[in-house]
Structure formats: structure tokens, C-alpha cells
Amino acid sequence: xMVAVAAGVLSAGEAHRALLNSVAETARAIxxxxxxxxxxxxxxxxxxxxxxxxxxxxxxxxxxxxxSSAGIxxxxxxxxxxxxxxxVRADPRFAQDVAxxxxxxxxxxxxxxxxxxxxxxxxxxVLDRPANAAFTLAEMDLLGLFANQAAIALDLTQRSRxxxxxxxxxxxxxxxxxxxxxxxxxxxxDSAAVRRLLEALxxxxxxxxxxxxxxxxxxxxxxxxx
Amino acid sequence: xxxxxDDALEEVLPAWSLTADQAAKxxxxxxxxxxxxxxxxxxxxxxxxxxxIVDSGVEPDHPLVGAxxxxxxxxxxxxxxxxxxxxxxxxxxxxxCAGIVRxxxxxxxxxxxxxxxxxxxxxxxxxxxxxxxxxxxxxxLINMSLSTTKRQFSExxxxxxxxxxxxxxxxxxxxxxxxxxxxPWRFSSxxxxxxxxxxxxxxxxxxxxxxxxxxxxxxDLDVPWIGGSTLRCSGNSFATPHMTGxxxxxxxxxxxxxxxxLKSVLHGTATNVEEAAP
Numbered sequence: 001x002m003v004a005v006a007a008g009v010l011s012a013g014e015a016h017r018a019l020l021n022s023v024a025e026t027a028r029a030i031x032x033x034x035x036x037x038x039x040x041x042x043x044x045x046x047x048x049x050x051x052x053x054x055x056x057x058x059x060x061x062x063x064x065x066x067x068s069s070a071g072i073x074x075x076x077x078x079x080x081x082x083x084x085x086x087x088v089r090a091d092p093r094f095a096q097d098v099a100x101x102x103x104x105x106x107x108x109x110x111x112x113x114x115x116x117x118x119x120x121x122x123x124x125x126v127l128d129r130p131a132n133a134a135f136t137l138a139e140m141d142l143l144g145l146f147a148n149q150a151a152i153a154l155d156l157t158q159r160s161r162x163x164x165x166x167x168x169x170x171x172x173x174x175x176x177x178x179x180x181x182x183x184x185x186x187x188x189x190d191s192a193a194v195r196r197l198l199e200a201l202x203x204x205x206x207x208x209x210x211x212x213x214x215x216x217x218x219x220x221x222x223x224x225x226x
Numbered sequence: 227x228x229x230x231x232d233d234a235l236e237e238v239l240p241a242w243s244l245t246a247d248q249a250a251k252x253x254x255x256x257x258x259x260x261x262x263x264x265x266x267x268x269x270x271x272x273x274x275x276x277x278x279i280v281d282s283g284v285e286p287d288h289p290l291v292g293a294x295x296x297x298x299x300x301x302x303x304x305x306x307x308x309x310x311x312x313x314x315x316x317x318x319x320x321x322x323c324a325g326i327v328r329x330x331x332x333x334x335x336x337x338x339x340x341x342x343x344x345x346x347x348x349x350x351x352x353x354x355x356x357x358x359x360x361x362x363x364x365x366x367l368i369n370m371s372l373s374t375t376k377r378q379f380s381e382x383x384x385x386x387x388x389x390x391x392x393x394x395x396x397x398x399x400x401x402x403x404x405x406x407x408x409x410p411w412r413f414s415s416x417x418x419x420x421x422x423x424x425x426x427x428x429x430x431x432x433x434x435x436x437x438x439x440x441x442x443x444x445x446d447l448d449v450p451w452i453g454g455s456t457l458r459c460s461g462n463s464f465a466t467p468h469m470t471g472x473x474x475x476x477x478x479x480x481x482x483x484x485x486x487x488l489k490s491v492l493h494g495t496a497t498n499v500e501e502a503a504p
Contacts, residue, residue: 069343075282075317078342079372079463080408081400083319086446086458115406118375135460137423137445144404221358221385 016157020052023150027126028054030146031110031139034128037061038114038150039073040158041122048073048123051154056127057104072111073123080120082112082143084135110135112143114151121154260503261494263428267475272331274481275474277367278360279327279467280353281320283313284338290325290450291336298359299340306355316343318451322459323371323467325450330427330471331478337365342372350379357383357397357410361390366477369470370399370416371463373408383410391415396485398470400462401438412437417473417489421445421465430469432496440492442468 020038028036035055039048046068050061068074076083086108106127114122124147129135187194258265284294299311315321315338324336341349341356353374360368368390374383387410390397399411401420411418414436421444422431431441444465451457469492476491477483483491493499 069316075319075342079319080375080402081372081463082403082461083463084460086460088457090451090455090457112404115375115404115408118377120375135446137421140421140445140460141403144402148405221382221389 019153024052024054031126033126037125039123076111080113084110112147116151116155124150263495266495270475270479272334272474272478275334275478276365278337278365279324280339280370282317282342283315283320283340284324285315285321295335297338300352300355308359311340322449326467327471331474334474368397371466375408380409387413387415391485400466419466419469431498432493
């Protein structure tokens with residue numbers, strides 16, 4: 001059982017990467033753009049990482065990291081607002097930063113945050129649409145819809161990656177769970193002892209308070225002046 | 227009850243009810259039965275209206291923005307202390323918003339409240355602290371071309387938005403054109419703004435199908451950016467300060483208006499409502 005789970009998780013990682021690439025390719029095709037990229041926000045390092053690139057830069061950019069506050073992508077990440085810029089070269093500071101980091105300076109950028117539930121997972125950028133094509137509101141709405149699909153793909157990728165980390169023992173907590181799963185697998189999932197153990201575990205987990213967010217974490221209005 | 231006693235009671239008791247006598251005192255002769263744009267903001271420059279731009283900062287002395295009357299930021303994200311800000315704008319977004327407001331209401335006061343920038347990524351507490359400061363300072367208008375998706379902040383934001391509304395501060399917030407819950411634009415105590423694709427800074431539409439309440443120009447706009455430059459941009463972020471600017475014009479001419487009345491005037495002078503009037 002465990003071997004099958006491991007194989008499934010590892011192959012899912014590949015599938016999700018293919019899904020993200022497909023989303024980037026489709027975004028590029030829909031908008032007739034030179035390139036499209038998907039950035040993942042890495043909370044641990046506070047950076048944006050190129051996860052998928054279609055078109056220009058596809059060979060060199062995957063895995064490259066940028067500070068989360070840099071450029072248009074960082075901007076869109078923090079404001080949670082889509083942004084379209086017709087000629088980013090008019091902003092010299094931005095152009096220099098991006099050229100230094102990626103070696104490719106686009107002219108026009110459409111960028112949209114990838115929001116899933118409460119989290120801002122990353123950013124989808126569509127670069128250099130045909131110069132003579134006027135941007136429309138319908139495209140902006142389409143980009144928003146499309147971003148939802150990309151966000152779901154990115155969420156799946158993150159989950160899959162965490163599951164892989166668990167199997168590979170990167171995090172002690174995950175490793176402990178993986179170890180238990182492996183032992184249970186060796187004991188045989190159908191044995192009565194394993195079933196009793198799992199039922200008892202489900203009972204304990206089921207009775208705990210599921211509200212992860214404590215009241216103390218919620219901000220409190222400090223003063224009120226009417 | 228004597229008039230004096232009545233007046234004394236009025237000062238003590240909150241307005242939870244309205245007697246016939248009190249109703250008679252509430253007549254407002256200046257309030258027309260139908261609004262025209264001329265009545266609403268004709269001759270106005272936004273003078274005397276205080277606008278807070280809660281954003282990435284505002285570049286000082288940008289030729290298309292002009293003077294920034296005050297700039298503050300939130301210090302350490304853990305202590306969320308409000309401090310004077312000397313960084314200007316780290317990105318351009320706040321400068322763009324301030325410039326759009328000034329392009330419509332050239333004489334309004336602009337105060338920059340920087341809640342975005344290096345190290346602030348996703349920092350809800352910084353955004354909350356900046357907005358809370360602006361609400362407590364009782365600005366006439368607060369422009370928020372940004373939002374948060376974190377549900378744990380929604381209750382606090384809702385309370386802040388209501389406090390602002392009852393203190394005669396209108397929060398003007400960018401709506402999302404994505405199927406995601408975000409705040410504060412969805413609260414009815416703020417004025418939410420989406421984009422339309424027509425020309426004219428004063429062309430705006432009331433939306434009879436909320437939650438987005440108004441649509442303002444948001445497509446292919448030349449906006450001020452950092453380094454004294456301009457950039458051609460699109461997005462609800464830039465539609466929002468158009469509504470803030472129009473509100474500044476109205477409040478400059480009619481400073482007594484409550485947020486409810488301000489929304490009513492906006493409804494009555496919206497391009498689609500005005501054109502449909504007999």
C-alpha cells in the first residue's frame with residue numbers, strides 16, 4: 001500500500017508540473033502572447049519562484065527566484081489586484097531589475113494574483129501581447145477566470161510537494177507520520193489490530209477542537225472614536 | 227416635556243428613535259429632490275478635503291501628483307507602530323492612485339499611508355494598522371486599491387469599515403474581478419469600484435447588480451509612476467481613485483454629506499442614471 005501511495009504522490013508531482021505548464025501554454029495561446037509564466041510564492045524564503053514558463057525564457061527561468069516585493073509580480077501578489085501595463089520599459093527601475101534577474105525584458109505585462117481560498121499562492125503573468133491589439137475588459141475578466149484555474153493547479157502542486165516531503169522525511173513531523181504509515185503497511189492494512197488502531201486514532205482526532213484559528217490570533221480594534 | 231429638557235435629552239440619548247418634533251428639525255432645505263452634476267461638484271476643486279492613500283507610498287513632488295501633505299508608514303510588522311515615512315513610493319502603485327485623485331480634485335490634501343513594500347508581503351497586521359490609523363484620523367476619504375483574502379481579518383476590517391462609515395469617512399475600495407472572497411470591498415459600508423472601458427475621467431456608472439457598486443475608468447490609462455514617469459496601465463486599482471477624486475469634488479462643495487448621502491449623490495449623478503432621467 002505504502003509503495004503505491006509513494007509512487008502516486010511522486011508521479012502526481014510530475015502531473016501537476018505538466019498541468020502548470022499546460023496552463024501557462026494555454027494562457028500564452030489565448031492572449032497571443034510571446035510568453036506566459038507562473039510564479040509560486042515561497043513563504044519560507046519570502047520569494048517568488050518561476051514554476052512554469054511558456055515561450056521566451058522557458059529553458060532558463062524555471063526555478064529562478066525573485067524577492068517577493070520585486071517588480072510587477074511582487075506588486076500583484078501583495079495588492080491581490082490584477083494589473084495590466086502596456087510598456088514596462090517606461091519604468092527604468094523595473095526594467096533594470098528584471099533584466100538583471102531574468103535576462104529578458106518584456107514590454108507589456110498582464111499580471112494576476114493566484115488566489116486560492118484565503119491564500120495568495122503566486123502570480124500568473126502574460127508577457128508581450130501583439131503590439132497592435134487593444135486590451136479589453138473582456139480579456140481582463142478572462143484572465144481572472146483563468147487565474148482561478150492556475151491557482152487550483154498551483155495548490156495541487158504545493159500539496160503534492162508537501163506529501164513528497166513527508167515521504168522523503170524532510171520534515172520530522174511528516175517523517176513520523178510517514179513512518180507510522182509504513183509500519184501499518186507492513187503489518188497489513190486488513191489486520192484487525194491495524195483496523196482497531198486506526199479507528200481509535202480517528203476517534204481521538206475527531207473529538208478534538210477543529211478550530212485552528214484561536215481568538216488570540218484575530219486582531220482586536222484597539223480604540224473607537226465616534 | 228420642555229424644549230430645554232428635550233434638547234438636554236437629545237444630547238444624552240443616542241438617536242435610536244425619532245419623534246415628530248425631532249423629524250420637523252431634520253428638514254434640509256439645501257437638499258434637492260434631484261441631483262445634477264453642476265449641483266454636486268460644479269466649480270469644485272476638492273479644496274479642503276483630506277484623502278488618505280493606503281498603498282505603497284506616494285512619490286513626493288511627482289509633477290502629476292504635486293505636494294503630499296503627510297506620509298506615514300507602519301514600522302515593524304510585529305509592533306505595527308505608525309511612523310513618519312521618508313521612503314516615498316517603492317513601486318509606483320500608490321503614486322498612480324494619488325495622481326489620479328489629484329487629476330480630478332487638484333486641490334485636495336493627499337496623505338500617504340504606506341502599508342506595502344519590502345518585507346510587507348502578505349502582512350495583514352500592517353494593512354490593518356494603516357487602515358485603522360486612517361480611520362482614527364477621520365480622513366474624509368480613504369482610497370484602498372488593494373484587498374486581503376484572509377478571513378481572520380474580515381471581522382476586524384468590517385468593524386473598521388463601519389466605524390469609518392459612522393464617522394463620516396468614506397472608504398473607496400477596489401473590487402475583485404475574480405471568483406474569490408476578499409475584503410474590505412465587499413462590505414456595504416465601503417464604496418466598491420470596478421472598471422469600465424469608456425473614456426472620460428468623470429464617466430462612471432452605478433451598478434444595479436452589486437456587490438460592485440460603481441464602475442469607473444480602468445482601461446488604458448496614463449498614470450503617474452515612480453521616477454517622475456508615467457505608465458499606461460489597466461486595472462480596478464486605477465478605477466478606484468477616479469471615484470475617490472469625484473467624491474473629493476463633491477465633499478469639497480458639500481462637506482456636510484454623510485457617506486450614505488454621498489453614495490446617494492453618486493447614484494443620482496452616475497452616467498447611466500443621469501442619462502436615463504426624464
